[in-house]
Amino acid sequence: MTDLLLPSKVIICEVGPRDGFQAETVWIPTEQKIRIIKELAKTGVQSMEITSFVHPRAIPQLKDAEEVVRNTQDLTGIKFRALVPNIRGAERAIDVGITKLKLMLSATDSHSISNANRTTEDALNKLEPIIDLAEKRGVGVGGSIAVAFGCPFEGKVPFSRIAEIVQRYSEMGITEVSLADSSGRANPNQVYSMLGELKDRYSKMTFSMHLHNTRGMALANVVAALQQGITLFDSSIAGLGGCPYAPGATGNIATEDLVHALYEMGIETGIDVDSVINVAKDVKQKLGHDGGSYMLQAGPNSQLHIKTESQEKLG
Incomplete structure (x- = not known):
């Protein structure tokens, strides 16, 4: 058998x-957010998207972005990044100590208008000032493409559209782009094919994957991306998440599910499986729900069960 x-x-x-x-529609106290972040840091997580510097009216849940970042600066061995929608958000993030910004951009005009109230082209044109500011302040920047594998308003996104956006990012000096399956529409063949073509055309660009599990395809899509040599993946503890501007979208692939799957395949993550499952349990208890986590439902493969007397009799 060949691996x-x-x-x-x-x-x-x-x-x-x-x-x-x-x-989350119910307010999560700032102290609780900070506590969860610090517990996640203990699992061996090396990278974290800690918040987004959006206007409080857009996402009230993240109105405490500065306070959250200020109170987690003591964590070492972990790289923090923040999503920024505009130049004002970038200024806020940099001023409070964020050293890597993630840009916000949609592959389709329909999603972009819903998400940012402007077309994709208009949104692209507004990214350059953010990139210029980051360069002046010595801060890293990564690009992103939301609904890269399918849009809830427009359906399939032509590869030419994705390639055009990656080209624009490249021209702006961006060397890392996150491909987001924001509404969980991707399939393994599509992921494998798109990454192969993008890698052939943009060999100097680093691609990462941001996969939602809306239709139960996220882990299969991870394997397809791994087969293309992708080594950067986003995930969310307890499978929490969902795009507020993508109808029907559910959470990201659960961190504990991804860590467990990679561990079982012999792929190192630096994250302790049991520790991250325990944090997921704690998060579910604090918030009152999870976003769809197989580890919270069934437990890891290492978890064995003692047979009951009736099971013993059955053999």
Whole structure:
């Protein structure tokens, strides 16, 4: 039997504190957010999207972005990034100590108008001032493409559209782009094919994956991306999340599910499986629900059960 040719190590970026929390309608106290972030840091997570510097009216749940960042600056060994929608958000993020910004952009005009109240082209044109500011302040920047694998308003997105956006990012000096399956429409063949073509055309660009599990395809899509050599993945503790501007979208692939799957495949993440499952249990208890987590439902493969007397009799 021949094993799949997959990377030996990947880096997982925990996006629960941003993507997960922003989908919660009930206010999560700032102290609780900070406590969850600090517990996540103990699991071995090396990268985290800690918040988004959006206007409080747009996402009230993240109105405490500065306070959250200020109170987690003591964490070492972990790289924090923040999503920024505009130049004002970038200024706020940099001023409070964020050293990597993630840009916000949609693949389709329909989603972009719903999400940012402007077309994709208009949104692209407004990214350059953010990139210029980050360069002046010595801060890293990563690009993103939401609904890259399918839009809830327009359906399938032509590859030419994705390639055009990646080209624009490249011209602006961006060297890392996150491909987001924001509404969970991707399938493994599509993921494998798109990544292959993008890697051929943009060999100097680093691609990462942000996969939602709306239709139960996220883990299969992870494997397809791994087969293309992708080593950067986003995930959310307890499967929390969902795009407020993508109808029907549910949470990201659960961090504990992804870590467990990669562990079972012999792929190193640096994250302790049991520790991250325990944090997921705690998060579910604090928030009163999870976003769809197989580890919280069934537990890891290492969890064995003692047979009952009746089971013993059955053999």
